[in-house]
Amino acid sequence: xxxxxxxxxxxxxxxLTDVTLTFGDGxxxxxxxxxxxxxxxxxxxxxxxxxSGAGKSSLLAVAGGLTxxxxxxxxxxxxxxxxxxxxxxxxxxRDHLGFVFQSGNLVPALTALDQLRLVExxxxxxxxxxxxxxxRAVGMDQHAGRRPGRLSxxxxxxxxxxxxxxxxxxxxxVDEPTAALDRRRxxxxxxxxxxxxxxxxxxxxxxTHDHDVLEHxxxxxxxxxxxxxxx
Amino acid sequence: MFLALRELAFARTRFGLMxxxxxxxxxxxxxxxxxxxxxxVDGVSGLMRSPIGAIAFSEGxxxxxxxxxxxxxxxxxxxxxxxxxxxxxxxLGTAIVNARNADGSALDLTLFGVEPDGxxxxxxxxxxxxxxxxxxxLSSSARDEGVGLGxxxxxxxxxxxxxxxxxxxxxxxxxHVDIAFIPLTTWQEVHAGALAGEQVxxxxxDVASAVAVRxxxxxxxxxxxxxxxxxxxxxTITAAFDSSPGYTAELMTMEMIxxxxxxxxxxxxxxxFTLWTVQRTRELAVMRAMGASTRFLLTDGVLQAAVxxxxxxxxxxxxGLGFGTLLQGTGMPFALESGPIVTGAAxxxxxxxxxxxIATARIASIDPVTALGENR
Numbered sequence: 001x002x003x004x005x006x007x008x009x010x011x012x013x014x015x016l017t018d019v020t021l022t023f024g025d026g027x028x029x030x031x032x033x034x035x036x037x038x039x040x041x042x043x044x045x046x047x048x049x050x051x052s053g054a055g056k057s058s059l060l061a062v063a064g065g066l067t068x069x070x071x072x073x074x075x076x077x078x079x080x081x082x083x084x085x086x087x088x089x090x091x092x093x094r095d096h097l098g099f100v101f102q103s104g105n106l107v108p109a110l111t112a113l114d115q116l117r118l119v120e121x122x123x124x125x126x127x128x129x130x131x132x133x134x135x136r137a138v139g140m141d142q143h144a145g146r147r148p149g150r151l152s153x154x155x156x157x158x159x160x161x162x163x164x165x166x167x168x169x170x171x172x173x174v175d176e177p178t179a180a181l182d183r184r185r186x187x188x189x190x191x192x193x194x195x196x197x198x199x200x201x202x203x204x205x206x207x208t209h210d211h212d213v214l215e216h217x218x219x220x221x222x223x224x225x226x227x228x229x230x231x
Numbered sequence: 232m233f234l235a236l237r238e239l240a241f242a243r244t245r246f247g248l249m250x251x252x253x254x255x256x257x258x259x260x261x262x263x264x265x266x267x268x269x270x271x272v273d274g275v276s277g278l279m280r281s282p283i284g285a286i287a288f289s290e291g292x293x294x295x296x297x298x299x300x301x302x303x304x305x306x307x308x309x310x311x312x313x314x315x316x317x318x319x320x321x322x323l324g325t326a327i328v329n330a331r332n333a334d335g336s337a338l339d340l341t342l343f344g345v346e347p348d349g350x351x352x353x354x355x356x357x358x359x360x361x362x363x364x365x366x367x368x369l370s371s372s373a374r375d376e377g378v379g380l381g382x383x384x385x386x387x388x389x390x391x392x393x394x395x396x397x398x399x400x401x402x403x404x405x406x407h408v409d410i411a412f413i414p415l416t417t418w419q420e421v422h423a424g425a426l427a428g429e430q431v432x433x434x435x436x437d438v439a440s441a442v443a444v445r446x447x448x449x450x451x452x453x454x455x456x457x458x459x460x461x462x463x464x465x466x467t468i469t470a471a472f473d474s475s476p477g478y479t480a481e482l483m484t485m486e487m488i489x490x491x492x493x494x495x496x497x498x499x500x501x502x503x504f505t506l507w508t509v510q511r512t513r514e515l516a517v518m519r520a521m522g523a524s525t526r527f528l529l530t531d532g533v534l535q536a537a538v539x540x541x542x543x544x545x546x547x548x549x550x551g552l553g554f555g556t557l558l559q560g561t562g563m564p565f566a567l568e569s570g571p572i573v574t575g576a577a578x579x580x581x582x583x584x585x586x587x588x589i590a591t592a593r594i595a596s597i598d599p600v601t602a603l604g605e606n607r
Binding site for chain 2 (some may be wrong): 057060064066067087090091092093094095097099103105107108109110113114117118119121122123147167175
C-alpha cells in the first residue's frame with residue numbers, strides 16, 4: 001500500500017487497463033464496463049459523455065476505488081487499487097483521490113469553510129494549500145461563512161471543487177458537476193475545474209451529459225454500452 | 232467532535248426536542264429515586280437510624296411477617312448477650328396501634344418497646360428520654376400530626392395512656408407510621424392486651440417481638456452461633472428491613488418502574504439516533520467516499536450522543552432536584568439522596584450511549600458508492 005503523503009508522493013495520474021465490471025450471472029449478466037482502457041495524465045482534464053446507463057458512473061466508482069472491478073487493473077500513483085483491503089482503500093482514497101459530486105453533496109450543517117476543514121479532520125493533517133486560499137481560488141472566499149442552504153447551485157459546486165482539492169489529490173473524479181446549473185454557471189464551473197486541474201496538476205475525469213462545456217476539456221471520450229471511445 | 236458540535240448547533244430544534252425528552256426522563260428518574268428513598272425512610276427509618284446491628288426473631292419466622300409474628304423470651308435475649316462478639320442484646324417489642332391525641336384526633340403509631348436505659352432507646356432532641364412507665368419519646372415527624380410535649384396519647388381499645396416526654400432529632404418511622412419509643416414493660420402490657428390499670432401475668436414481662444443485638448466495635452456478630460445458642464432466626468439489620476410491612480413489595484414496584492424507565496430511555500435514544508443516521512446516509516456516504524474511516528464517523532456519532540445526553544441529563548436532574556425539594560416539604564414520602572440519583576443518571580447515560588452506539592453502528596454498512604449518481 002502506498003503510504004506517501006501528498007507533499008512527497010510522485011504523481012503519475014490515473015491508469016485503467018482492460019477493466020471489466022459485470023453484474024448478475026449467466027444470461028442475466030450485464031457488463032457495466034467492457035474492457036475499458038483509460039490513461040489520464042497529471043494536469044489533464046478529460047470529459048466522458050454518453051447516454052444514461054452507459055456506464056459513466058460505474059467508471060467513476062471503479063476509478064475511485066468505490067467499486068472493485070470484475071477484472072483489470074486501476075493504478076493511481078503507481079499503486080494498483082485492486083490489491084488493497086477495504087481499509088487501505090479508504091486511506092488511499094483519503095490521501096490520493098478527490099471527488100466532486102452532483103449538486104456538491106455538501107454537509108448541510110457546515111459552512112463553506114468548514115466543508116474544507118472537515119477534510120483536514122478526516123485526513124488528520126493540514127492542507128498544503130490553506131482552505132481559505134482554496135475558497136478564494138474558486139471565487140467563494142466572500143461566502144466562507146455560509147451554509148449550503150444559503151448558497152446557489154453553482155456556489156455549492158465551487159465549494160465542492162475546493163473541498164475535493166484540500167487533500168491535494170492526484171486524481172479528481174467529477175460526477176455531473178453541471179447537472180443542476182444553467183448554461184452560464186455550467187461554463188463557469190467547468191472553467192474553474194479546468195483551471196484548478198492545471199494549477200494543481202491533477203488528473204481529472206469528469207462525467208457529464210452537458211456537451212456545451214466540453215470546450216474547456218483537454219480530451220473528450222464517449223462511453224456507450226460500457227465501452228470507451230473517442231468522441 | 233468537529234462535525235458533532237456543528238450538527239448539534241445546526242439541527243438544534245431536533246436535538247432540542249430529543250434533549251427535552253431525555254431531560255424529562257431524567258426528571259422522572261430523580262422523582263422516582265426520591266420516592267424510593269422516601270419509602271425506605273418512611274418504612275424503616277426507625278431501624279436504619281438505630282444502633283442495632285442484627286435482629287433475632289423466633290425460630291422459623293417468615294421474613295415478611297417477622298415483626299408481627301415473632302415472639303422471643305428474656306432467656307433468648309440473655310443467650311444472645313452471652314455470645315462472643317456481642318456488645319449488647321436486649322428485648323425489643325414492636326406493635327402498630329391506633330391511638331388518639333389529647334384533642335381526640337386519630338393517630339397511628341408503631342410502639343417500640345425498649346429498655347429505658349438500654350442501647351436501643353433513642354436520645355431526645357427535644358424534651359427528655361423515657362424513664363418511667365407510660366412515658367413515650369416520639370419520632371420528630373409526629374409533631375407534624377399536631378403532637379406536642381406533655382400531650383397524653385390514649386391507645387384505642389385498651390385505654391392505655393402514654394405521656395409524650397420527648398421527640399427524636401430526626402424522622403423515626405416503621406411501616407410508614409411514626410414510632411413511639413416506650414418502656415418495654417409498658418409495651419409488654421399492651422402486647423398482653425391489658426386494659427389501663429389492669430394487672431397482667433408475670434410471664435407477660437418475659438416476652439417481646441425480637442432480640443436487638445449490637446456487636447463489638449460496630450461489627451455484626453456471628454449470627455449462626457447466636458441462633459444455635461438462643462434458638463432464634465437472626466438477620467442483619469438491613470436484611471430485617473424486608474420484614475417491615477409492605478417494604479419489599481413497595482421497593483420492588485419502584486425498582487420495576489425504574490427498570491422500565493431505563494429501558495425506555497435506551498430505546499428512545501436508540502430510535503432517535505437510528506432515524507438521525509438514516510437521514511444522514513447521503514452525507515455519510517460522501518464522507519466515506521472521501522476516505523473518512525468508520526472509526527472517525529462512529530466516534531463522531533457517539534460523542535454527539537454523549538454531548539446531547541450529558542447536557543439533557545444535567546438539565547433534567549437539576550429540574551428534578553428543584554421539584555424534589557418542593558415535594559420534600561409535603562406529606563409525600565420523598566427523600567433526595569445523592570447516591571441513587573447519581574447511579575440513576577449514570578445508568579441513563581450508559582444505556583443511552585449504548586442505544587446510540589448500536590444505532591450509529593449502521594454507519595459501517597453505508598456503501599460510499601451511493602454518493603455517486605443521481606438523486607442522492
